[in-house]
Amino acid sequence: MPTSRPRLPRRRVALPLAAAALLVPVATACTSSGSSGGSGGEQRLKVAMAFPPAQAMSPYGDDAVTLSRLAVVEGLTRLDRNGEAKPALATSWKRDGDRAWEFTVRQDAVFQDGTKLDAAAVVRSLTAAQKASPKPRVLSDTTLTATAPDAGTVRITTEDTDPLLPQRLANPSLSVLSAAAYKDGSKVNPAGHATGPFTLADVNGAVSATLERNDTYWGSRAKAPGVDVKFVADGTARANALRTKDVDVAEYVPISQASLLGDGLVHEFPSARTNGLSLNTERGVFADPAMRAAAREAIDSKALVDGVYEGRADTAQGLLGPGVPWAADLRTAPTGRAKAAAPAEVRKTEQIVLATYTNRPELPEVATVVQQQLEKRGFTVKQVVRDYAQLEADALAGKYDAFIQARNTLLDTADPVSYLASDFTCDGSFNITQLCATPVDTAVDKAAALADTEARHRAEMTAEAAILGSDALVPLVHERFVQGYDDTRVRGVALDPMERTLITADTRVG
Numbered sequence: 001m002p003t004s005r006p007r008l009p010r011r012r013v014a015l016p017l018a019a020a021a022l023l024v025p026v027a028t029a030c031t032s033s034g035s036s037g038g039s040g041g042e043q044r045l046k047v048a049m050a051f052p053p054a055q056a057m058s059p060y061g062d063d064a065v066t067l068s069r070l071a072v073v074e075g076l077t078r079l080d081r082n083g084e085a086k087p088a089l090a091t092s093w094k095r096d097g098d099r100a101w102e103f104t105v106r107q108d109a110v111f112q113d114g115t116k117l118d119a120a121a122v123v124r125s126l127t128a129a130q131k132a133s134p135k136p137r138v139l140s141d142t143t144l145t146a147t148a149p150d151a152g153t154v155r156i157t158t159e160d161t162d163p164l165l166p167q168r169l170a171n172p173s174l175s176v177l178s179a180a181a182y183k184d185g186s187k188v189n190p191a192g193h194a195t196g197p198f199t200l201a202d203v204n205g206a207v208s209a210t211l212e213r214n215d216t217y218w219g220s221r222a223k224a225p226g227v228d229v230k231f232v233a234d235g236t237a238r239a240n241a242l243r244t245k246d247v248d249v250a251e252y253v254p255i256s257q258a259s260l261l262g263d264g265l266v267h268e269f270p271s272a273r274t275n276g277l278s279l280n281t282e283r284g285v286f287a288d289p290a291m292r293a294a295a296r297e298a299i300d301s302k303a304l305v306d307g308v309y310e311g312r313a314d315t316a317q318g319l320l321g322p323g324v325p326w327a328a329d330l331r332t333a334p335t336g337r338a339k340a341a342a343p344a345e346v347r348k349t350e351q352i353v354l355a356t357y358t359n360r361p362e363l364p365e366v367a368t369v370v371q372q373q374l375e376k377r378g379f380t381v382k383q384v385v386r387d388y389a390q391l392e393a394d395a396l397a398g399k400y401d402a403f404i405q406a407r408n409t410l411l412d413t414a415d416p417v418s419y420l421a422s423d424f425t426c427d428g429s430f431n432i433t434q435l436c437a438t439p440v441d442t443a444v445d446k447a448a449a450l451a452d453t454e455a456r457h458r459a460e461m462t463a464e465a466a467i468l469g470s471d472a473l474v475p476l477v478h479e480r481f482v483q484g485y486d487d488t489r490v491r492g493v494a495l496d497p498m499e500r501t502l503i504t505a506d507t508r509v510g
Contacts, residue, residue, distance in 0.1 A: 043509040045227045047502075048238045048250040052206035052231035059190055060129060060136045064172035069251075069502040070211060070227060073175035073194040076103055076122065076154070077166050079498060082325060083414035084453065085166035089117060089176055089195060090154070095451075098161045103154045103169075109218035111178035112192050112199040119148035125176045126156070128188065136173035138412035140429065141421075163451035167413045172500065197222040197505035206231055223492070223508035235361060242484040248509055249493055250484035251502060254361050255312050258482050266482050268312055269495040270322035272410040273479040275313075275363070277370060278395075278403045281472050282434035285349045285379075286401055289338035292471035295402070297340050298377035299370065304477050308365045314478040319464045320409050320416055321478025323497035327416075330461040334468035336439065346378035352401035354381050357388035360406050366476065367404050398434045405432070406479060410498050416460050420444045424467050433472035440466045 049069075055061040059073065067073045076090035090103040109117040126146040129136055143159040158165060168174070181193035191200040197219065198211040211227040230247065232238045239257035242250040242265060258266045279286040279295060286292050301316040320327035354374070356367040364385045371381045384391070384400065395403050411418040421444050422428045426436040443466050447459035467473065483502070485493050492506035 042223070042225045045224045045249065045503065045507060045509060046247045047227055047229050048232045048241050048247040049229055050231075050233065050235070050238065050252040052233065053203065053209075056187060057190055057200065057203060059175050059177070059188055060132045060134070060173050064136075064175065065500065067175070067190060067194070067196075067200065068172035068500045070200075070209075070229065071198045071222070071501070071503050071505065071507075072196045072200050072211065073172060073177070073190060074196050075169050075171065075175050076105075077170040079167065079170045079414045079500065081497070083167065083410065083498070085170055088170070089122070090169075093166060096155075099159070100155060100157045101165055102149075103156065105152050105154060106218060107152060109195055110216050111195055112214050112216070113178050113180055114216070115178045115180070117176065117195060118151045119154045120151070121178060122146065122154045122176050123148045124179065124182065126154075126174060128182060129174055132188075136171070138168055138171040138173050141418075142168070161449065163449070163456070164413045164415055164417070167415055170414065170500075171412050173412075198227055198503070201226075217505070220505050222505040227503060239484065242486075245486075248485060248490050249503070249507075253482040253484040255309055255482065256361065258312060259310060261484060264488065265484055265486055267485065267487065267493070267495060268480045268482045270314065270497055271408075271479045271481045271499070272321075272323040272497045273406050273408050274316070274319055274321055275366065275404065275406045275476045275479060276316075276319075277474040277476055278405065278432040279472055279474065280398055280401050280403075280434055281470065282398055282436075284401045285352050288341070289471060290341040291346065291349065292474075293338045293340035294343075294346050294377055295374060295379070296471050296474045298373045298379070299474050299476065300373055301475070301477055303373070304366060304369055308362055308369060309477060309480075312480050312482060314480065316475035316477055318468060318475060319420075319473070320461075321475075323478065324409060324416065326457055327461065327464075330458055332461055332465045335465045336469040337471065343378040349379065351380040351382055353384055354402045354404070355384040355386075355391055355395065355400040356404035357391055358385060359388045363404055363406065370404065370476070395432050396430070398432075403432050404476070408499070414498055415456070416464075417444065417448050417456065420460065420463050420467070421448065424463075424472065435467070435470060435472040437466070437470055440470065 053063045055063050057063045074088050077085040078088040080086050089106050091106050093101055093103040095101050105119050123146040130144050142162055145157045147155045149155055177190055178193040181189050197214050197217045199214045201212045202210040209229040213222045213225050235254035238250040239253050241247045253266055279292045305313045305315050314322050318331055356363045367383055374381050409416050409419045422430040424435050425441050425444050443463035447456050447463055450456040450459055491508055492504055494501040494504050
């Protein structure tokens, strides 16, 4: 993500939180979506996904994550639970100087259309992603050039030093597809042209999709013969479908439904999302650090966890929560915090506008509790609650005094340096707090330049301490994801804090 420079006019790049538009069918081969299939008692999986496709299953937007969660696409690398790059379509890699890497391409992989994976195919996919318009978000702060010295080797050079390139290449938007995926110059079609254990066979608009087992997969053969997907935006409807066994797996069960389903059907685990209160550091009441400190002191995270999230969240520890497992051991105390303004001074301030969005069902209730907590401290608060699309431009332009959002702190490279740079540096592309502080920019720049993982993590926690010390963002809670499935009959569902995997080759009924 962007690194800091002298303060420039802000670039605002929209980072959509959810797909919501209709999809044009993309597949050329339609297959049966019946609930049975396969031999030897194998059963097709039935899955309810929360977000319908938005860009005709393009690999360059949020739909790429859907394809990844359904085990359709793969890249050169994959990520383990700590965010470290591991082999996928590349079996190994090595660095060659500051800006070049060489990757050895897997020799035993073929695309779902029968063509062979080789270095030329990887170069074609990475080049297409680099030239795409709009460019995939993972490439917004870098430029890649891929070449093939031979059929089994890909050489990738970057415009600037990029120690996170192996992690970057695990991003679903940089998945490798066969030549046939690019035949239509206006769009990229992954249906039948990827390498994952399941093949996207048919998509029915924003309603459903059909996946079939890829019997030529280079890894372990999928245990389910196929997957029948329903796109169900309403969380209660997803929960009801799980309860009635209309689906085997329902992603993102709302907190309000989790206790109704019971522990046998819901499985919660830490996520990389932190819900925070962004305070406008550039204008209004919270331009004063003492007022930001007063707002921080007003917040009771435990009350939010117990009251709004019914105990299915973690109290705020910092910017990075339990979904980033190494953060707690490296955390240091916030630096440079101002003394909080006294309640009498707070009561003299003008009304503040607190905004949040309806797309995540808990946030409006969070906003109500936060308003009460701020008012108890002496602030006068007006709420604005709308659909996210109606708020984003104004939030990025600094038109609200305070903004509550749920933010994925691992973003595109599965490393928090991207989040820290985009949200808190002077030229950050998603800087709702409008923060521009030299200590923060310096700390984030240092972290971004480090190749050694442990050293980078330590530097990132130093940057966290500087950001928390500014009180630009007050952490509220760390979300837990709640995935729904019956653990007495469904096996192998991936509980991934980074939200990239759900269905795997091992997922099956029975």
